[in-house]
Amino acid sequence: MRRWLAGQRRAWGQPAHDPATGWQMYLLWIRTDEGQIVQVTGRIAPPDFYIVDVRPLTAAETAEFTQWEARND
Numbered sequence: 001m002r003r004w005l006a007g008q009r010r011a012w013g014q015p016a017h018d019p020a021t022g023w024q025m026y027l028l029w030i031r032t033d034e035g036q037i038v039q040v041t042g043r044i045a046p047p048d049f050y051i052v053d054v055r056p057l058t059a060a061e062t063a064e065f066t067q068w069e070a071r072n073d
Helices: 059-071
Strands: 011-018 023-031 037-045 048-056
Touching: 023 059, 037 059
Parallel strands: none
Antiparallel strands: 011 023, 023 037, 037 048
16 A cells, blocks of 8 residues: 555555445555555545555456456556
């Protein structure tokens, strides 16, 4: 994530909303330094961003992210 924030790594992100809590969220698909693709889920609470979950992508999500990477080289 540090490399993404520094503009050194690409990531695919989208805003989200958690209806149970009312939280504004952001989902970010990104590769780790080791190359594993993970989803980082963060809560947006201006001016802060709290990471609330990190998980590996499913096989279907990994395929989608890999296709996105190929289209956006």
